[in-house]
Amino acid sequence: MAAVDVRELATHNSRDSCWLAINGIVWDVTAFVSEHPGGANLILKVAGKDATEQYETFHSPELVEETLGLDARKGIIDSASIPPVDKQSELKRQERTSPLLSSMVSVNDFEGVAEKTMTPAAWAYVSSGADDEISTRENGRIYQKVFLRGRVLRKVGSVDCSTEILGCKSALPIYTSPVGLAKLVHPSGECAIAAADGKEGIIQVVNTVSSMPIEAIMDARVSKDQTIFWQLYADKDLQKSETFIEEDLETTVDTPQGVGIAKANTGFINADIEWATIEWLRGVTKLPLVIKGVQSVEDAVMAFDHGIDGIVLSNHGGRSQDTAQPPLLTLLEINHYAPHILDKHMQVFVDGGIRRGTDIIKALALGATAVGIGRPVLYSMSGGYGEYGVRRMIQILRNELQTNMAFIGAKNVREIARGMVNTRRLEKLMIGSVRL
Ligand code: HEM
Ligand SMILES: Cc1cc2nc3c(=O)[nH]c(=O)nc-3n(C[C@H](O)[C@H](O)[C@H](O)COP(=O)(O)O)c2cc1C
Known part of the structure; x- marks a missing residue:
């Protein structure tokens, strides 16, 4: 697959031409934007960008390929150039701020x-x-x-x-x-x-x-x-x-x-x-x-x-x-x-x-x-x-x-x-x- 420059990806940031990078692969979602069951706006917010984090919050890795088909791929991007989100440290922060599990005494707690x-x-x-x-x-x-x-x-x-x-x-x-x-x-x-x-x-x-x-x-x-x-x-x-x-x-x-x-x-x-x-x-x-x-x-x-x-x-x-x-x-x-x-x-x-x-x-x-x-x-x-x-x-x-x-x-x-x-x-x- 062709390599896609991050700057080129950034130019496809509208409803008329909408590309996203998910796990290093660039997808052309222009035809799909208005059909997206979660609404067009969610996709447009990440148009022209690395959407891996937002996408993974809602979807399993294989959904994009199943939904769009392989023809919608534009190429590979070097996702290493995008700063990773440190999920583990966010989890640790939550663990520190949450009360001890043993203090939960009813379901409503x-x-x-x-x-x-x-x-x-x-x-x-x-x-x-x-x-x-x-x-x-x-x-x-x-x-x-x-x-x-x-x-x-x-x-x-x-x-x-x-x-x-x-x-x-x-x-x-x-x-x-x-x-x-x-x-x-x-x-x-x-x-x-x-x-x-x-x-x-x-x-x-x-x-x-x-x-x-x-x-x-x-x-x-x-x-x-x-x-x-x-x-x-x-x-x-x-x-x-x-x-x-x-x-x-x-x-x-x-x-x-x-x-x-x-x-x-x-x-x-x-x-x-x-x-x-x-x-x-x-x-x-x-x-x-x-x-x-x-x-x-x-x-x-x-x-x-x-x-x-x-x-x-x-x-x-x-x-x-x-x-x-x-x-x-x-x-x-x-x-x-x-x-x-x-x-x-x-x-x-x-x-x-x-x-x-x-x-x-x-x-x-x-x-x-x-x-x-x-x-x-x-x-x-x-x-x-x-x-x-x-x-x-x-x-x-x-x-x-x-x-x-x-x-x-x-x-x-x-x-x-x-x-x-x-x-x-x-x-x-x-x-x-x-x-x-
Ligand atoms: C190209 C990428 C995407 C594809 C192919 C896609 C596909 C889909 C599909 C097929 C559904 C129906 C439910 C399902 O099967 O999970 C859906 C729902 C949804 N999507 Fe996406 N989506 C994409 C990107 C995104 C992004 C970037 C976001 C968030 C920023 C998002 C948020 C949602 C939400 C909130 C729903 C509704 C879930 C519900 O009500 O249960 N999606 N999407
Ligand atoms: C975040 C969330 C997502 C849900 N998703 C579904 C779903 O996909 N399918 C479904 O039949 N029910 C879904 N439900 C409903 C639950 O299966 C269940 O019927 C309901 O939450 C029971 O009420 P309770 O939350 O007061 O216990 C969902 C509920 C919540 C809170």
Whole structure:
């Protein structure tokens, strides 16, 4: 490849002619600028420059080639002439300014560290919700409106929190939800989560647009038997998704897997997913299928009738549509209008605002198999804590869950029963009638 002079690169700094250097290679992105799913401005800010640091904050190394193709390469640049960013010393600075991990005693403690140590852009990206952030707030608040009804004199002895999620063993009825761009928070990104989850015996859900390559995440597992679930954002070109599932998911990835499917609106993502797409997916893979983002009892019943293996009641942490109802309320709807779908072939998962062991008990009492933890995963790896922070966060939840299961009179997760929660204050918030 031809050598490109840094001064020449600098002249291609506009929408009309836009070049970037990434890891020493110069790319012509002129045709791509206005199609960039992250927005044209992000690219234009680094036009004519070495964009490696900004690019790597959001993307895996191979994405540029996959997206633009080799023809978009203009040549090689001597990236040694560009002063490197010392990521290790930045991490050391964060470690020095963060409190001792042992002083973190509740999941919410990590949020305070994250706010102080994350860059303003990362903090805004992770902590924010859509519009007025009403759903983000209400997701958590709703758990405070449910009261526990413990049973006494039940000889609980030692409490066993383990369960099975889609046929895979999990030490706790929790999993880490897919959270994009973990690398924004810690250089090990999703690899730190994989290692922490493996050591604590829980399952990680990884999304299509993870910030670390899937191979690196798989290598970060503690053993080949560690389960990872994969979330698929179906491509506009369904054939691409089919090839991905057949070639990458079922062959490269060699442990028991789940596939999740989510609907969203950015660039390459297929926003036309319908129930027929689910039938297509069922034909493409024998892996368990989970639909994430179910927000009504009507759709929960549709999923059940389509033979889906699991649903995640979720409004994506209030990040998509503001004022979407809290997932716990959707779970209550299912209890009220369609209890026949609980405890059958389809498992129900819930996420959004879960921060306490008692929150987990409340969701399980209403029929959830397990709950997803989103933002706390990223908060707990901030401040330079990485894998150790995520482990501490999981351990805090485990301790709270064990203690509260003993209080409530349940020695294992199957003994957490509907009668152990009083949901009276929520019932007036629930929709008055539905047509199923
Ligand atoms: C030529 C270089 C680039 C290519 C080919 C590219 C490609 C893409 C693609 C395909 C997506 C969709 C999601 C994904 O697959 O990750 C995306 C999203 C995004 N990109 Fe880039 N990108 C480039 C450079 C950059 C740069 C330099 C930045 C930041 C300064 C950036 C920031 C983002 C952000 C913030 C998103 C949205 C992520 C989300 O909402 O989940 N990209 N980009
Ligand atoms: C930074 C960030 C990125 C996320 N990215 C995705 C994603 O790519 N796909 C998805 O289905 N959900 C995504 N979510 C939503 C989470 O999977 C989860 O549903 C939500 O965060 C749960 O709420 P909580 O953060 O209150 O625990 C993201 C959440 C955050 C905070």
